[in-house]
Amino acid sequence: MIRLDLAGSPTAAERWAFELLVDLSRLLPIEQASPGGVRAILIDPAPGQPPFTPSADGVRISRAALRTVIDTAGAAVEQRCGARDKHGRIPASENPLVRQQAERQLPVQLAAEELVAAVRAAAGAQPLFRLGGWPDAKTWAAAFTHDIDIVTGWPLFAGLRWMELLRKREIGRARSAAGAGVRAIGADPVGKAVDTILEIEREAGVRATWFVLAGVPTFSSWRRGDVTYRLDGPPARRLIERILAGGHEVGLHGSFETRDSPELMAAERHRVARVCGKSPEGVRQHFLRFDPGATPAGAERAGFSYDASFGFADRNGFRLGLADVVPSWQESAGKALSLMEVPLVWMDRTHSKYGGDEDPERWVEDAMRLAATCREAGGLWTGLWHPNVAPALGFPGALDAFARLVQLIMADSPYIAPMAEIVAWRTARRELRGRLDAGGTFELLADRRGDWTVSIEDLTNGGLSQYPWPTLRRRG
Numbered sequence: 001m002i003r004l005d006l007a008g009s010p011t012a013a014e015r016w017a018f019e020l021l022v023d024l025s026r027l028l029p030i031e032q033a034s035p036g037g038v039r040a041i042l043i044d045p046a047p048g049q050p051p052f053t054p055s056a057d058g059v060r061i062s063r064a065a066l067r068t069v070i071d072t073a074g075a076a077v078e079q080r081c082g083a084r085d086k087h088g089r090i091p092a093s094e095n096p097l098v099r100q101q102a103e104r105q106l107p108v109q110l111a112a113e114e115l116v117a118a119v120r121a122a123a124g125a126q127p128l129f130r131l132g133g134w135p136d137a138k139t140w141a142a143a144f145t146h147d148i149d150i151v152t153g154w155p156l157f158a159g160l161r162w163m164e165l166l167r168k169r170e171i172g173r174a175r176s177a178a179g180a181g182v183r184a185i186g187a188d189p190v191g192k193a194v195d196t197i198l199e200i201e202r203e204a205g206v207r208a209t210w211f212v213l214a215g216v217p218t219f220s221s222w223r224r225g226d227v228t229y230r231l232d233g234p235p236a237r238r239l240i241e242r243i244l245a246g247g248h249e250v251g252l253h254g255s256f257e258t259r260d261s262p263e264l265m266a267a268e269r270h271r272v273a274r275v276c277g278k279s280p281e282g283v284r285q286h287f288l289r290f291d292p293g294a295t296p297a298g299a300e301r302a303g304f305s306y307d308a309s310f311g312f313a314d315r316n317g318f319r320l321g322l323a324d325v326v327p328s329w330q331e332s333a334g335k336a337l338s339l340m341e342v343p344l345v346w347m348d349r350t351h352s353k354y355g356g357d358e359d360p361e362r363w364v365e366d367a368m369r370l371a372a373t374c375r376e377a378g379g380l381w382t383g384l385w386h387p388n389v390a391p392a393l394g395f396p397g398a399l400d401a402f403a404r405l406v407q408l409i410m411a412d413s414p415y416i417a418p419m420a421e422i423v424a425w426r427t428a429r430r431e432l433r434g435r436l437d438a439g440g441t442f443e444l445l446a447d448r449r450g451d452w453t454v455s456i457e458d459l460t461n462g463g464l465s466q467y468p469w470p471t472l473r474r475r476g
Contacts, residue, residue: 311344
């Protein structure tokens with residue numbers, strides 16, 4: 001097993017990066033008080049020095065390798081950036097992976113695999129175990145999410161969408177969209193789209209996460225495309241009731257101003273709790289209007305356990321260089337937060353709004369290419385489909401494409417759950433430790449209870465076993 005007491009006087013940032021790599025590697029750490037285990041030793045980089053080098057006394061880790069993890073997975077580069085786009089977001093061009101044209105790759109998870117190889121070489125005959133990635137012996141995971149941006153006033157948004165199609169010379173799509181919109185007059189096309197999505201997911205066995213706006217709508221917020229409905233109004237309440245009845249999770253879709261105001265974020269969280277009867281655990285910022293140096297700390301102060309905003313608006317890919325759940329790093333304070341980040345991988349409107357592609361079937365193809373990358377890495381694919389991306393609101397064929405996307409994702413047998421459950425699993429798995437007694441008996445230790453079964457692979461002697469989640473013994 002590997003030791004987490006990194007030798008070599010690491011900084012807090014280096015310790016965070018090392019523990020993240022161990023977590024992503026799925027190597028089971030040894031309990032701190034137990035003897036043995038592969039030691040990790042931090043070294044200064046030298047010309048030609050590999051990131052991870054096995055040696056007689058353990059595995060040597062270059063500070064440069066950890067700095068790269070901090071800059072990418074910790075978003076340290078973006079936190080130090082002062083540039084903003086017209087929506088107050090850090091432009092994708094400031095992301096280190098975008099600069100390298102590598103935003104559709106997973107360099108941090110690749111580094112974790114390199115760590116596994118080095119630790120195996122250094123371990124020799126020492127016991128070495130690797131945890132399974134996901135519950136139920138699943139090898140990868142997927143999370144479907146939906147941001148409810150519109151509940152009432154849909155004709156205004158439909159009209160804006162028709163104008164968007166006409167500007168693009170998408171005459172046929174504009175005609176089809178206008179026809180669907182006219183037929184929906186007097187009806188509730190947003191509610192119908194929500195019901196269609198819920199039925200698609202029910203038939204597939206999917207429980208998703210729905211992010212709802214909870215600010216106070218004003219003329220200004222409507223004009224800016226920010227808060228457009230009252231969460232406690234009858235139309236929104238009816239949607240929430242149907243979503244909760246399907247076993248789905250409801251999170252906060254933070255209004256524009258919550259980016260810089262933990263107090264306002266907490267107030268909006270309280271409104272969601274009043275309507276749903278339960279405080280939301282997750283938040284995603286509206287328009288992905290997000291300051292990586294401040295908003296996560298604000299979300300933690302507001303009481304959230306995870307944030308789901310770390311994605312690109314104008315392209316799909318891996319903003320943090322990984323497809324998994326990661327503890328948030330605050331560069332200015334030099335410390336990790338308790339808040340977890342669940343990066344967004346793929347979004348529907350990225351294609352039509354930013355990429356100019358109006359064919360929903362091509363959107364699905366792109367989503368599946370990224371899902372294949374996640375699957376190969378044993379990671380987590382997170383997708384966002386807006387309920388307003390529906391025929392009556394200007395997107396002919398969209399809901400049929402969503403049904404196909406769900407079918408294709410499910411065909412690859414991922415672990416599927418709402419985000420709060422995924423975060424709970426990953427937090428608990430991260431805390432697992434192993435112990436060997438003098439007789440060589442293996443024991444699995446945990447800090448919290450759970451109802452899962454965990455797979456453990458013996459990298460030294462071979463074999464894969466299923467362990468019930470430890471409930472009687474706790475580490476420490």
